[in-house]
Amino acid sequence: MWFKRRRNEYGCPMCGRLPVIKASQTExxxxxxxxxxxxxxxxxxCPRGHISTSWFSHAALASRQWKELVDEYKGKDTK
Incomplete structure (x- = not known):
């Protein structure tokens, strides 16, 4: 039996999964x-690589851009 995946409000608009944080260090x-x-x-x-944000020096800025990106995709879907 197939279960419908519950979409999170700020999950990936294409698959509904929550984003993962990627970090990179430079010395x-x-x-x-x-x-x-x-x-x-x-x-x-997105864990499946559908969308991603730009690189930021703070994780909070990346999170803010993720929310804006998801809201933008949702706005395009409703039009």
């Missing part, structure tokens, strides 16, 4: 100060 060495800094960037992506 940079500063010669003049003799220090190493680490930059972490985040993005939200």
């Amino acid at each position: 940079k060495y500063h010669e003049s100060r003799k220090v190493r800094t680490t930059l972490t960037v985040y993005r939200l992506q």
Whole structure:
């Protein structure tokens, strides 16, 4: 028996799954100060790869763009 997948309000508009957070780190060495800094960037992506956000320095900004992206897709569906 097939069960209908319950769509989450801010899940992927195509499959209904919640996004996963992807993080990437970059290390940079500063010669003049003799220090190493680490930059972490985040993005939200559908687990099946349908849609994703841009890379952001804070996870909260990626989450905000995900909500705007889902709202935009829902707006196109209703027209």
